[in-house]
Amino acid sequence: xxxxxxxxxxxxxxxxxxxxxxxxxxVGIICGVIGCFIILRGMxxxxxxxxxAVLPGVVxxxxxxxxxFIGAVVTGIITALGIGYITQNSRIKDDAAIGIMFTAxxxxxxxxxxxxxxxxxxxxxxxxxxxxxxxxxxxxMTLGVGSFVLMIIFxxxxxxxxSSFDPIMAQxxxxxxxxxHYTLMLLLSLVTVVSLNTVGVILVVAMLITPGSTAYLxxxxxxxxxxxxxxxxxxxxxxxVYFSFIYDVATGASIVLVASCIFCLAFMFSPKRGVIxxxxxxxxxNKKSNTQLIE
Amino acid sequence: MGxxxxxxxKNLSVSYNSKTALENIDVAVEPEQLVGIIGPNGAGKSxxxxxxxxxxxxxxxxxxxxxxxxxxxxKKIAYVPQQSDIDLDFPITVEExxxxxxxxxxxxxxxADKKDYEIVTRFLKxxxxxxxxxxxxxxxxxxxxxxVFLARALTQEADIFFLDEPxxxxxxxxxxxxxxxxxxxxxxxxxxxxxHHDLSKVEEYFDSLLLLNKQLISYGKSTEVFNVKxxxxxxxxxxxxxxxxxxxxxxx
Numbered sequence: 001x002x003x004x005x006x007x008x009x010x011x012x013x014x015x016x017x018x019x020x021x022x023x024x025x026x027v028g029i030i031c032g033v034i035g036c037f038i039i040l041r042g043m044x045x046x047x048x049x050x051x052x053a054v055l056p057g058v059v060x061x062x063x064x065x066x067x068x069f070i071g072a073v074v075t076g077i078i079t080a081l082g083i084g085y086i087t088q089n090s091r092i093k094d095d096a097a098i099g100i101m102f103t104a105x106x107x108x109x110x111x112x113x114x115x116x117x118x119x120x121x122x123x124x125x126x127x128x129x130x131x132x133x134x135x136x137x138x139x140x141m142t143l144g145v146g147s148f149v150l151m152i153i154f155x156x157x158x159x160x161x162x163s164s165f166d167p168i169m170a171q172x173x174x175x176x177x178x179x180x181h182y183t184l185m186l187l188l189s190l191v192t193v194v195s196l197n198t199v200g201v202i203l204v205v206a207m208l209i210t211p212g213s214t215a216y217l218x219x220x221x222x223x224x225x226x227x228x229x230x231x232x233x234x235x236x237x238x239x240x241v242y243f244s245f246i247y248d249v250a251t252g253a254s255i256v257l258v259a260s261c262i263f264c265l266a267f268m269f270s271p272k273r274g275v276i277x278x279x280x281x282x283x284x285x286n287k288k289s290n291t292q293l294i295e
Numbered sequence: 296m297g298x299x300x301x302x303x304x305k306n307l308s309v310s311y312n313s314k315t316a317l318e319n320i321d322v323a324v325e326p327e328q329l330v331g332i333i334g335p336n337g338a339g340k341s342x343x344x345x346x347x348x349x350x351x352x353x354x355x356x357x358x359x360x361x362x363x364x365x366x367x368x369x370k371k372i373a374y375v376p377q378q379s380d381i382d383l384d385f386p387i388t389v390e391e392x393x394x395x396x397x398x399x400x401x402x403x404x405x406x407a408d409k410k411d412y413e414i415v416t417r418f419l420k421x422x423x424x425x426x427x428x429x430x431x432x433x434x435x436x437x438x439x440x441x442x443v444f445l446a447r448a449l450t451q452e453a454d455i456f457f458l459d460e461p462x463x464x465x466x467x468x469x470x471x472x473x474x475x476x477x478x479x480x481x482x483x484x485x486x487x488x489x490x491h492h493d494l495s496k497v498e499e500y501f502d503s504l505l506l507l508n509k510q511l512i513s514y515g516k517s518t519e520v521f522n523v524k525x526x527x528x529x530x531x532x533x534x535x536x537x538x539x540x541x542x543x544x545x546x547x
Contacts, residue, residue: 172348173399174369220431222386
């Protein structure tokens with residue numbers, strides 16, 4: 001209990017902690033929402049790929065002194081296009097093409113960073129986040145980009161849902177399949193940059209996929225799933241920042257671990273689909289039918 | 296001026312990884328009929344639909360609907376997918392699925408309004424699944440689900456319908472409801488294409504048949520096309536004729 005009080009006191013008095021908390025909450029919401037679509041489209045691997053592929057763009061943007069977002073979107077989209085190009089023009093399958101492209105982009109990023117000795121691009125911070133260094137302007141940026149991403153999803157909700165659920169009908173009624181795909185890739189690149197400070201390039205995929213998957217186990221309605229997913233993202237961020245502050249461990253990883261724990265709980269105890277819930281239900285049914293037999 | 300054909304396919308060829316799937320298909324289908332697309336496994340039945348709907352790029356050929364290219368015809372075309380293409384775990388309700396049929400009519404930034412929901416209700420009733428409207432799509436039986444997807448196509452208020460194996464794996468009652476509705480649609484002046492696997496009832500169900508085995512074997516009135524010679528050509532010997540009946544059995 002005293003730890004919680006201590007944390008709340010710290011939250012009241014330290015600006016950096018407030019910023020970290022706000023950033024975490026925003027990232028939880030944004031990743032949670034877009035993550036649902038990534039899961040439902042079976043693109044988890046693609047999400048992982050794009051988030052990694054953002055790295056060289058961020059580094060180049062840093063070296064040349066323009067916005068991280070531009071760099072990230074450019075390398076993110078180039079990677080997505082490259083993956084599509086390889087699968088369409090060779091016998092290489094999707095998953096292999098993804099593996100080839102994103103590791104190449106990621107390696108390029110690492111080489112670029114390590115070539116920039118003596119600068120203050122911290123490899124560790126980009127890879128794993130540095131939530132305690134979130135500035136006010138970072139926060140505004142996160143809020144701006146987050147609103148943009150959520151607005152796009154809100155505006156094109158119909159199109160995203162239909163093309164995820166029934167891509168054939170979507171195409172048959174003339175929805176632009178490729179444009180929708182690359183829009184999602186663009187949003188993913190933006191979301192990754194926004195998440196750089198909070199969880200970093202490597203773990204951002206967890207914020208995209210874990211809360212959404214947790215929600216997916218709990219509901220049959222997409223609207224509810226989106227809400228739950230954002231909610232789990234927020235809870236993970238808050239608890240993650242808390243644990244990281246109290247036990248002095250890496251924030252991004254601690255946020256992800258909380259998200260994983262929530263997933264575990266849902267996996268076991270989801271009312272409809274939990275592994276343990278189903279076992280218990282089976283037992284009850286068996287008991288009932290046994291007693292009926294006896295009677 | 297004669298009747299404009301509902302569907303015109305000119306010189307259509309499709310291949311996957313340099314293997315030919317369809318070769319030089321040439322066919323003109325008059326409107327207001329129920330057309331069965333039949334042929335053995337791997338004959339390219341689904342490929343034909345996909346090429347016609349622009350889902351895959353043909354090597355060559357032209358397709359038009361009522362004399363218009365696909366680009367101008369999206370609103371007029373409704374499609375009912377093969378059951379196996381549907382993700383049964385998708386978090387979506389029956390009502391939401393049927394509402395998708397309205398999407399071509401709703402401006403891209405708009406949401407569905409009351410009128411759209413009324414249309415949804417009307418067609419849910421028509422296929423007899425209104426009480427299932429709030430169920431998740433995976434909770435339905437195969438037959439119920441197929442009817443829901445038909446309802447979705449109906450809300451689209453299209454002129455041409457494509458159904459990919461709508462009768463596979465569904466109960467008799469649903470099959471009867473669906474075929475009845477399809478016949479009603481035809482009587483209202485729509486043109487319906489059905490990819491069909493089973494040769495029994497073919498004559499009973501369809502006005503015209505499009506017999507396919509990579510090439511167009513035959514197209515015409517069911518009574519004319521549905522003969523042993525044409526079927527044997529399409530099925531290449533994997534067909535047994537029970538003498539004395541017009542019963543045909545596919546042996547593969």
